[in-house]
Amino acid sequence: MIDEEITLKKLEIFLAFMRLGSLARVSEEVGQSVVSVHRALHSLEEGLRCQLFAREGRKLTAQPAAFALATHAQRAVNEAEEGIRKVREIAGFNSGRLRIGSLYSLTLRCIPHLLMGLKLRRTELHVDLTLGSNKDLLQGLADGRLDAVVIGLQAPSDDGRLIAVPLFEDEVRLAAPLGSPYAGARQVDLRQLRHEQWITLGAGFVTSDSFNHAFRQAGFAPETAMQVGDIFSLINLVGSGMGYSLLPARVAEYSARIELIPLAAPYASHQVISLLMLKSRERDPNLLALAAESRMFDNARDKR
Template sequence: MIDEEITLKKLEIFLAFMRLSSLARVSEEVGQSIVSVHRALHSLEQGLRCQLFQREGRKLTALPAAFAFASHAQRAVAETEEGIRKVRELAGFNSNRLRIGSLYSLTLRCIPHLLMGLKLRRPDLHIDLTLGSNKDLLQGLVDGRLDAVVIGLQAPSDNAALVAVPLFEDEVRLAAPLQSPYAGMAQVDLKALRSEQFITLGDGFVTSDSFNHAFRQAGFVPETAMRVGDIFSLINLVGSGMGYSLLPARVAEYSGRIELIPLAEPYASHQVITLLLSKSRERDPNLLALAAESRMFGKGGSARA
């Protein structure tokens, strides 16, 4: 059994001394006092139950036993460092690849801006981008298939297992085809659309949650003519006059065939676009860089969204 006095840190100090032959230089390299370095070497001898050094005043001279032990200590430290590197890489920590999940509707401005900034911070980083619904992306984060996700939330995250970095808040509006009866209105009362047909995203999308929330506030369930699986199809269907929908303001530039009209205050609904990552990995250098870039984006406000 290995004595508890024998630790990897002490082995590193021992190897540094064997290389530098000076307590002062070892102290400077490891960032500890000379007394602490001397104490570590002495306690290592105690743990080995074997003298490693000859003491001549304040000077230490390595004995043959120290040279014999050094090669074994070097292998132990090197194997441990390699094991740590491989485990971190397997877990995605400090890897040169980052797996990010995002909503489709963030790919016009937000995600390109984040990824360009991230590449400037980490030039050697390879990025895998996965697009999907809130539900699928969150599950990917929980399962470890994704390292971070940028999604929309109805309210700020209170999940203690996740680190949340808000980027911007987006307003949900009525999506109508051009020249609709509601065109040009400063705001629209959802109750006035009780007889209209709507198109919405399937369950699992934050925009679907926003849709349901707004109509709960309006006090009725709208007639849903169709459910689709992506926001681009929804925008095209609305633009073709197939029905109305509720969409976040950030999609305005995706199509010149729809108009986004603000909702009256009682039905207002917002999405908080947020970076989420596991708290257990918040010190990962790649994720630190992504979080820093997200905070910088957040300071710029929704004008860049």
């Protein structure tokens, strides 16, 4: 059993001394008197029942046992801090940092709007933004590497572990270079483009899922000239005349070199852009603020 004299606070003081090598400097760092620091180190030795330091007057010299303890003590303190952080998150006590994941295509208007509103609500909050595909972001949320994600869904989430807050609905359209044979059309029938070449996003992106869904409705497999890993490269390749693609309407402002043309009704596809967060975290004040800002974004679009 661990002796009652061995506490995390004493281990923190011990680690500070091993790092700074001075009782006075440790005293300043931990906000305790030199006498209290010295007493903590001595009682730690008593609890361990072995000598950690050799004493030469007021000077303490670390012994081999102290260096051995330092490695394990640092792990113990780190694990305790991480455990406390996770327990506070589960219990709804917020931290000063929020890790948000988003699709690349939402960084023009949606994400900046959410982040600015969130910072007004919680000025002390630091935000880490991670960009990626639906698949990667959802995995990050499940693994605890992300606190919330803003992604596109083709259907409402049926995962009982998640809370979804819809922001807006987006229409998937034909992305064509300017001056294409389909320029200015009110809508296009995908079957008319059976012999065209196509550029797609890699698997895991909601736009890739929308692409596959539309062509299943059209009843043929498109001739894919290239597959890319980000939506900006895809937009540039389409604008250069390398091929056609299907993209959400929200990307229109990313390039003046492409035209987004509505699809005929049988191939119509929509994405619901939604904030997703774990139900176990629904009381977290930071996430409550983000959810409130997301609902305001939805309401603001409805009034336009």
